[in-house]
Amino acid sequence: xxxxxxxxxxxxxxxxxxxxxxxxxxxxxxxxxxxxxxxxxxxxxxxxxxxxxxxxxxxxxxxxxxxxxxxxxxxxxxxxxxxxxxxxxxxxxxxxxxxxxxxxxxxxxxxxxxxxxxxxxxxxxxxxxxxxxxxxxxxxx
Amino acid sequence: xxxxxxxxxxxxxxxxxxxxxxxxxxxxxxxxxxxxxxxxxxxxxxxxxxxxxxxxxxxxxxxxxxxxxxxxxxxxxxxxxxxxxxxxxxxxxxxxxxxxxxxxxxxxxxxxxxxxxxxxxxxxxxxxxxxxxxxxxxxxxxxxxxxxxxxxxxxxxxxxxxxxxxxxxxxxxxxxxxxxxxxxxxxxxxxxxxxxxxxxxxxxxxxxxxxxxxxxxxxxxxxxxxxxxxxxxxxxxxxxxxxxxxxxxxxxxxxxxxxxxxxxxxxxxxxxxxxxxxxxxxxxxxxxxxxxxxxxxxxxxxxxxxxxxxxxxxxxxxxxxxxxxxxxxxxxxxxxxxxxxxxxxxxxxxxxxxxxxxxxxxxxxxxxxxxxxxxxxxxxxxxxxxxxxx
Ligand SMILES: [Zn+2]
Numbered sequence: 001x002x003x004x005x006x007x008x009x010x011x012x013x014x015x016x017x018x019x020x021x022x023x024x025x026x027x028x029x030x031x032x033x034x035x036x037x038x039x040x041x042x043x044x045x046x047x048x049x050x051x052x053x054x055x056x057x058x059x060x061x062x063x064x065x066x067x068x069x070x071x072x073x074x075x076x077x078x079x080x081x082x083x084x085x086x087x088x089x090x091x092x093x094x095x096x097x098x099x100x101x102x103x104x105x106x107x108x109x110x111x112x113x114x115x116x117x118x119x120x121x122x123x124x125x126x127x128x129x130x131x132x133x134x135x136x137x138x139x140x141x
Numbered sequence: 142x143x144x145x146x147x148x149x150x151x152x153x154x155x156x157x158x159x160x161x162x163x164x165x166x167x168x169x170x171x172x173x174x175x176x177x178x179x180x181x182x183x184x185x186x187x188x189x190x191x192x193x194x195x196x197x198x199x200x201x202x203x204x205x206x207x208x209x210x211x212x213x214x215x216x217x218x219x220x221x222x223x224x225x226x227x228x229x230x231x232x233x234x235x236x237x238x239x240x241x242x243x244x245x246x247x248x249x250x251x252x253x254x255x256x257x258x259x260x261x262x263x264x265x266x267x268x269x270x271x272x273x274x275x276x277x278x279x280x281x282x283x284x285x286x287x288x289x290x291x292x293x294x295x296x297x298x299x300x301x302x303x304x305x306x307x308x309x310x311x312x313x314x315x316x317x318x319x320x321x322x323x324x325x326x327x328x329x330x331x332x333x334x335x336x337x338x339x340x341x342x343x344x345x346x347x348x349x350x351x352x353x354x355x356x357x358x359x360x361x362x363x364x365x366x367x368x369x370x371x372x373x374x375x376x377x378x379x380x381x382x383x384x385x386x387x388x389x390x391x392x393x394x395x396x397x398x399x400x401x402x403x404x405x406x407x408x409x410x411x412x413x414x415x416x417x418x419x420x421x422x423x424x425x426x427x428x429x430x431x432x433x434x435x436x437x438x439x440x441x442x443x444x445x446x447x448x449x450x451x452x453x454x455x456x457x458x459x460x461x462x463x464x465x466x467x468x469x470x471x472x473x474x475x476x477x478x479x480x481x482x483x484x485x486x487x488x489x490x491x492x493x494x495x496x497x498x499x500x501x502x503x504x505x506x507x508x509x510x511x512x513x514x515x516x517x518x519x520x521x522x523x524x525x526x527x528x529x530x531x
Contacts, residue, residue, distance in 0.1 A: 071296040
């Protein structure tokens with residue numbers, strides 16, 4: 001008996017259309033989040049309703065792509081085979097200008113230079129598994 | 142407020158050996174610790190009429206069929222990851238207080254070593270999946286190489302450390318205290334392997350800020366407690382350990398760490414005030430603290446959430462042996478998940494019962510222990526709390 005079922009596959013595995021649309025936008029190099037069309041509150045991860053006003057009405061809106069590093073970890077011991085070749089690597093939580101936060105990878109910055117509130121902007125990275133993921137790089141402006 | 146203070150008591154405890162490679166399905170291990178606990182309570186299997194379980198690996202039906210329980214009056218599974226067993230105590234106490242059931246079993250067990258990840262030379266006897274937060278994990282965390290709690294809790298820990306200037310030595314103090322206590326526990330996997338601060342600081346980095354010795358053990362094993370009504374408890378062999386209060390709490394949103402308005406607010410912030418109010422005691426009244434310790438930093442965050450120290454002050458709190466036996470607040474006197482075993486924290490409840498019965502090994506017995514607490518932590522920061530007295 002094997003236990004491969006526990007080892008997660010690196011590409012995103014959408015549960016339903018909200019996740020599918022988020023990742024479809026990423027494949028087109030668009031970082032978009034849901035915004036409530038009733039009270040204008042942005043949200044992430046994708047949800048069916050606005051937790052603030054209760055409205056089911058929303059639309060995808062493109063993010064400015066700009067944010068700051070809210071938290072992070074630098075992984076020295078990968079738990080998944082895909083990442084065996086690239087560690088150590090950073091996994092960030094980025095707070096976007098729109099107020100939502102997103103988990104993401106990091107590029108173009110030494111791992112020991114990561115700090116809280118560092119301004120970053122989105123780039124899109126195509127992994128060898130085919131996934132197109134938002135990564136962040138230090139902001140140049 | 143409706144409460145169930147002192148209406149139910151823990152009267153039986155049972156544990157299997159905690160090992161790396163049990164070579165038995167989880168359900169078989171849970172039945173083993175359950176047999177031990179029912180006998181410890183002075184009850185017969187047919188006396189059991191309530192069963193409260195974690196979300197996976199065994200069902201109430203399976204427990205009943207093995208034990209010969211023909212009439213289950215109350216059964217429920219709790220879905221709070223590692224916080225499930227302590228939340229289960231709340232559920233059991235409520236069932237008993239309401240009269241729905243009288244004698245309730247709470248058990249948990251797993252092959253946390255042999256079934257989680259491939260281990261050289263260890264036979265895999267079953268598959269397990271613990272994806273309670275599956276949608277968030279598979280879509281938004283796994284793709285970035287965050288496949289384990291060590292990486293996700295690191296986001297909370299890193300920001301907390303940087304915000305409050307907590308030093309690595311504070312994490313080390315938790316690891317050292319748990320390891321020290323484990324040296325006296327005959328079921329502890331890390332017995333015979335002492336650890337000092339220097340050894341802690343030398344351990345390799347896993348996912349910053351977590352080193353190897355910030356991470357709990359991986360092992361196979363099971364534990365069970367049996368609860369009954371306060372009336373029935375008086376006639377049973379052991380000193381009853383009364384549930385003064387129990388409460389569950391969830392962070393918001395519970396299914397995504399990144400988007401919490403306040404990343405430092407954990408489930409225990411919600412459960413602790415309710416439990417202390419029901420019990421009518423203060424955090425500082427405790428004779429011991431059994432705090433869920435899947436990672437050292439999770440202990441620091443829970444000490445703050447309990448209100449036993451101010452937010453950001455946990456680093457100072459754990460210094461100078463304050464959480465070691467002989468200190469003011471002995472913590473995880475069995476060694477905890479870090480040094481005894483990982484049994485989803487039900488082993489913390491078992492240890493609390495031993496302390497209140499006065500049955501802990503003399504080196505780690507808190508003198509005249511009368512009052513103590515046990516926390517649970519699970520999934521992305523769920524937090525339950527039970528306050529116990531003798
Ligand atoms: Zn709204």
